[in-house]
Amino acid sequence: MTQTDDMEEGMDASSAPLIEHLTELRTRLIRSVAAFVVAMIFCFIFAGFLLDFLLLPIEKTMRELGNENPVMQYTAPQEYFFTLLKIAMVGGLALGFPIIGTQLWRFVAPGLYRNEKSAFLPFLVASPVLFIIGALFAHLIVTPLAMRFFLGFADIQSVLSLVTAPGEVVDDAAAAKSGIDIVFNGKVNETLDITLKLIVAFGLCFQLPVLLTLMGKSGLIDAGGLRRVRKYAVVGILTLAAVVTPPDVITQVILFVAVYGLYEISILLVARVDRDREAKLREDGFYEDDEEMFDEDIEDDDK
Numbered sequence: 001m002t003q004t005d006d007m008e009e010g011m012d013a014s015s016a017p018l019i020e021h022l023t024e025l026r027t028r029l030i031r032s033v034a035a036f037v038v039a040m041i042f043c044f045i046f047a048g049f050l051l052d053f054l055l056l057p058i059e060k061t062m063r064e065l066g067n068e069n070p071v072m073q074y075t076a077p078q079e080y081f082f083t084l085l086k087i088a089m090v091g092g093l094a095l096g097f098p099i100i101g102t103q104l105w106r107f108v109a110p111g112l113y114r115n116e117k118s119a120f121l122p123f124l125v126a127s128p129v130l131f132i133i134g135a136l137f138a139h140l141i142v143t144p145l146a147m148r149f150f151l152g153f154a155d156i157q158s159v160l161s162l163v164t165a166p167g168e169v170v171d172d173a174a175a176a177k178s179g180i181d182i183v184f185n186g187k188v189n190e191t192l193d194i195t196l197k198l199i200v201a202f203g204l205c206f207q208l209p210v211l212l213t214l215m216g217k218s219g220l221i222d223a224g225g226l227r228r229v230r231k232y233a234v235v236g237i238l239t240l241a242a243v244v245t246p247p248d249v250i251t252q253v254i255l256f257v258a259v260y261g262l263y264e265i266s267i268l269l270v271a272r273v274d275r276d277r278e279a280k281l282r283e284d285g286f287y288e289d290d291e292e293m294f295d296e297d298i299e300d301d302d303k
Contacts, residue, residue, distance in 0.1 A: 035099035040092025047084035057144040134206030201244040216270035223271035
């Protein structure tokens with residue numbers, strides 16, 4: 001057999017695993033897409049109920065402000081359909097994530113060592129749990145506060161518009177004869193965009209402990225480094241809160257407090273990772289205390 005034949009056989013042998021990996025990847029992608037499509041169709045069937053659930057904060061706020069019969073509108077024939085489709089896509093991704101995550105894990109797991117599997121799997125479980133906690137926090141607490149701020153602000157302005165001088169208030173009947181009555185006619189898609197934006201923003205921000213702890217396990221960061229850059233983290237979190245939330249101080253402060261609290265929790269988790277890594281290095285004999293290294297340097301100088 002010639003050298004050329006040996007090289008061709010080697011190339012064929014090396015290409016075989018690549019083809020197998022690509023085939024495996026295709027299978028996992030097909031199953032993930034199928035899970036997403038089925039979950040999206042299921043969510044689309046109940047999209048009306050999901051829309052009612054997502055609009056609960058603004059409905060509750062409108063009733064608290066005196067609107068006994070809250071009404072939302074859409075101004076284009078296709079708007080309501082695409083609103084339900086958007087809800088179905090987001091819900092399908094959330095509902096199908098366990099299957100999608102399982103397919104991702106089965107594709108990645110064979111290439112990991114046993115200790116890597118034990119380190120990565122808890123984060124794969126914690127990530128969707130933290131996202132759900134952040135999403136519920138946004139929907140049940142943050143969104144009602146934001147809606148109450150914006151709609152309540154309009155009511156405050158309408159009251160102030162009746163005041164013509166200090167201590168003098170225009171009679172309601174006289175005020176009704178002139179001026180324009182400004183009322184809220186909410187659009188379904190615009191209101192839903194605010195709600196989904198807050199849900200996604202808080203859900204992603206609640207991934208901070210998972211991200212920083214994974215970086216700590218990989219050795220990219222340590223707890224001391226996170227403490228040293230704490231003041232820069234505060235500036236970054238404030239900027240993030242200003243970008244991803246509606247322009248009201250209440251929502252921004254809530255997001256800042258939540259994310260900064262998660263940052264401090266992440267420092268504790270990374271510190272625990274550092275201690276575990278240090279204990280492992282001590283056990284393997286690759287780690288020396290500073291005092292031991294100092295004593296060895298003195299002994300070397302004496303020699």
